Amino acid sequence: MLRFTVGALAVLGLIAALPLAVHNEYWFFAGYVVLQYIVLATAWNILGGYAGYVNFGTGAFFAVGAYTAVALYKAFALPLGLQILAGAAASGLLGFGVGMLTLRLRGIFFSIATIAVAIVLETVVLNWQYVGGAKGLPILRPAETPFFGNYTVWLFFVMALIALVAVGSARYVETSWIGRGLRAIRDNEGAAECSGVPTLKLKLGAATLSGALMGAAGAPYAQYLSFIEPTSSFSLNHAVNALAMPIIGGMGHWIGPVIGAVLLGTLQQVVTVTVSSEVNVLVVGVMLVVFVVAAPEGILGLVKRWKKASSK
Amino acid sequence: MPQVAHPAFLVMGAYATYVLAGFGVDPLLAGLLLMPVFFVFGLGVYQFYYSTFEGRGSDQGLRGIAFFFGVAFIVQVGLILVFGVDQQLVDASYIGSSVEFGEMRVPERMLVAFGVALALTAALSLYLSRTFTGRAIKAVAQDEGALRLMGANPVRIKRWAFGIATATCALAGALLIIVGPVDPNLDRLYIGRTFCVVVLAGLGSMSGTLVAGLILGVTESIVLSTAGTSWAPAVAFGILLVVLGVRPAGLFGR
Amino acid sequence: MEKSLLEIKSVSKQFGGFAALSGVSIDVAGGERFGLIGPNGSGKTTLINCISGVLDNDGGSIVFDGEELSGLPAYQRTRRGIARSFQIPRPFASMSVLENLVVPLEYVVHRGSLHLADTEAEAMEILRGIGLADKARTQSNQLSQVELRKLELARAMAARPRLLISDEAMAGLSANEVSEVLEILFKLNASGITIIMIEHIMQAVMKFSQRIVCLDAGRIICEGAPGTIVANTDVQKAYLGA
Numbered sequence: 001m002l003r004f005t006v007g008a009l010a011v012l013g014l015i016a017a018l019p020l021a022v023h024n025e026y027w028f029f030a031g032y033v034v035l036q037y038i039v040l041a042t043a044w045n046i047l048g049g050y051a052g053y054v055n056f057g058t059g060a061f062f063a064v065g066a067y068t069a070v071a072l073y074k075a076f077a078l079p080l081g082l083q084i085l086a087g088a089a090a091s092g093l094l095g096f097g098v099g100m101l102t103l104r105l106r107g108i109f110f111s112i113a114t115i116a117v118a119i120v121l122e123t124v125v126l127n128w129q130y131v132g133g134a135k136g137l138p139i140l141r142p143a144e145t146p147f148f149g150n151y152t153v154w155l156f157f158v159m160a161l162i163a164l165v166a167v168g169s170a171r172y173v174e175t176s177w178i179g180r181g182l183r184a185i186r187d188n189e190g191a192a193e194c195s196g197v198p199t200l201k202l203k204l205g206a207a208t209l210s211g212a213l214m215g216a217a218g219a220p221y222a223q224y225l226s227f228i229e230p231t232s233s234f235s236l237n238h239a240v241n242a243l244a245m246p247i248i249g250g251m252g253h254w255i256g257p258v259i260g261a262v263l264l265g266t267l268q269q270v271v272t273v274t275v276s277s278e279v280n281v282l283v284v285g286v287m288l289v290v291f292v293v294a295a296p297e298g299i300l301g302l303v304k305r306w307k308k309a310s311s312k
Numbered sequence: 313m314p315q316v317a318h319p320a321f322l323v324m325g326a327y328a329t330y331v332l333a334g335f336g337v338d339p340l341l342a343g344l345l346l347m348p349v350f351f352v353f354g355l356g357v358y359q360f361y362y363s364t365f366e367g368r369g370s371d372q373g374l375r376g377i378a379f380f381f382g383v384a385f386i387v388q389v390g391l392i393l394v395f396g397v398d399q400q401l402v403d404a405s406y407i408g409s410s411v412e413f414g415e416m417r418v419p420e421r422m423l424v425a426f427g428v429a430l431a432l433t434a435a436l437s438l439y440l441s442r443t444f445t446g447r448a449i450k451a452v453a454q455d456e457g458a459l460r461l462m463g464a465n466p467v468r469i470k471r472w473a474f475g476i477a478t479a480t481c482a483l484a485g486a487l488l489i490i491v492g493p494v495d496p497n498l499d500r501l502y503i504g505r506t507f508c509v510v511v512l513a514g515l516g517s518m519s520g521t522l523v524a525g526l527i528l529g530v531t532e533s534i535v536l537s538t539a540g541t542s543w544a545p546a547v548a549f550g551i552l553l554v555v556l557g558v559r560p561a562g563l564f565g566r
Numbered sequence: 567m568e569k570s571l572l573e574i575k576s577v578s579k580q581f582g583g584f585a586a587l588s589g590v591s592i593d594v595a596g597g598e599r600f601g602l603i604g605p606n607g608s609g610k611t612t613l614i615n616c617i618s619g620v621l622d623n624d625g626g627s628i629v630f631d632g633e634e635l636s637g638l639p640a641y642q643r644t645r646r647g648i649a650r651s652f653q654i655p656r657p658f659a660s661m662s663v664l665e666n667l668v669v670p671l672e673y674v675v676h677r678g679s680l681h682l683a684d685t686e687a688e689a690m691e692i693l694r695g696i697g698l699a700d701k702a703r704t705q706s707n708q709l710s711q712v713e714l715r716k717l718e719l720a721r722a723m724a725a726r727p728r729l730l731i732s733d734e735a736m737a738g739l740s741a742n743e744v745s746e747v748l749e750i751l752f753k754l755n756a757s758g759i760t761i762i763m764i765e766h767i768m769q770a771v772m773k774f775s776q777r778i779v780c781l782d783a784g785r786i787i788c789e790g791a792p793g794t795i796v797a798n799t800d801v802q803k804a805y806l807g808a
Contacts, residue, residue, distance in 0.1 A: 101553065119500065191721075192658070195674070196644040278393055279393070285382050
């Protein structure tokens, strides 16, 4: 635990020092997206990779975080930190709610419910004029920027912080007895239950944590874009990415989603700029299918196999 | 079986009909002609799914779902790349005209679609209850081990069922584009409607599916006329969530 | 007469129109070696599922050490001291043999309060007792059938139960292996654990049990000492046909 905390602080320090070396704002703008996906992928993996329950509605949890932040900002001019906490709380509650509804049933019901929740909430937001409805709402960034002088850089730093919290939580869950319980649920839920594992409680906990982290990732979104509207917030891309990145990176270890997010996130930025955004989306879909079929343990799995083969 | 790509195949069927209609083929005929093509396609997809995923291992279920999700996504994006995001229509002799029933005017294409859909449902129902393969399909859902002992191969049965299901996508897709314009994002909407009907009806009941479909259709129309089009997509999913919470076995499920 | 540890009172269970159990009543005393036999489909595993909480019984009640079990989720029943092995082994496939045992040790016995190293040492003890110590670090999906059955038993033992239900743990084992498992069960019983054994291997059941109940089509058709059971004509009919 100590080693990780030291490492995390070092990374944070490095990120804080970046603006001294890098002056082009674009890097921070693009980097924010990659960091955001690290959070989403890590969060998805806590319920999906560790426990085996597939969430197709990442967009909903992300957007709930974003819109909660927007609503509170518009109503009370809440500072960013509180917006993030509120967004996390709202999405955590959503995760808990969906969990209560469906985690007693077979896994596929949970997955379908997440799609349902995404569409229902998107429809609700489309009709909610207070936050702009279908047209969207422009958001004014606060006039003052703490520390970095440039608001985009500040948001980048904040997202890096959230990413470290996400990865830290995932690591804690994974290495503790909680992680072992989740793995038992994934391997054989019936046997886990008879071995004393409180399956429903653990699943609900994982769903709530996963949702909360996704909400935290979504909260700064409006300030990042200076605008918020439903289609990009609820976008199916979030769902596909949050699912593809852990599968491609490797679902069994907390570093897998990070690898997947960095690789896929950067690839997407490149393709969107050079080719087109539709092709970019197609690339993700194809890579997902390829990895699911040929390399189910992701890049981590491939590395493991390669290491075993070369040590013979 | 986690076939979340089914609505994507449905939209694919609609677009295939559109392409054939461009060559002058009547859309209904196109749908029927496409059925064997889709059937074979379905067999192939299931064979691939089975040989890749139905092995031992703890996350095969997850991989299966993820696989079909990826396929659905690729189909959707593929359609966008080929046809664009705009809506497409077809034309036929029964599109555009209406039939009068006393005081009501019903668009003729709706009647055609309704009739064909009813016929398809009846045919499937008969198939499942009267033929050997049909009953084997129902049996495989209940007790695979027993079926194996009786000499039937569950894998072939499931593959056959998958083929039939995909073939119905061809005809259903044709009906879809006859009834109204189609765009590639429709499959998201239809995932909701399909699952809503299935969950509401409960697994295993064909007549239940019909009733559930009616309930959904009527509710959507009511919402459409009272609250407006912006609320309509949520109806199917809303009903789905309520059913899951209150009575997950559905109205007619065992 | 020892106090009853497990009282099954008039339990029934239906699946649709099929009555898997009808009015089954059994008393198992603390420390007893109890045998449950019956032809395939007679309801033995269904009864075990109702006791362990995998299924909910429709009628009647199940009382364990004075406490009514109905409505309790399975993991609570395990924590109260009921452990079972599964007829078809259900290992945690992605985990090693050792880890498989760590799960119940952590969740039933220690509730996460012990260091992993200590829990693993405890698990190794159990593995040594059952002859699986050399496979401790092997992934459980690479075990042979026999080893899987031993793992099932070991995992149930790791829950430190007061009542252990062994569901056909010996199916498909050689004569030597059957004696091995039998010896383990005798040892467990000697240390105070009540054991319910479901088996088709008659010599094993007769040798092991102090009392036997025979089920057929969801009902009890005979109850008593091994000698009584063997002589009973209803039992013979159930197994061999009319």
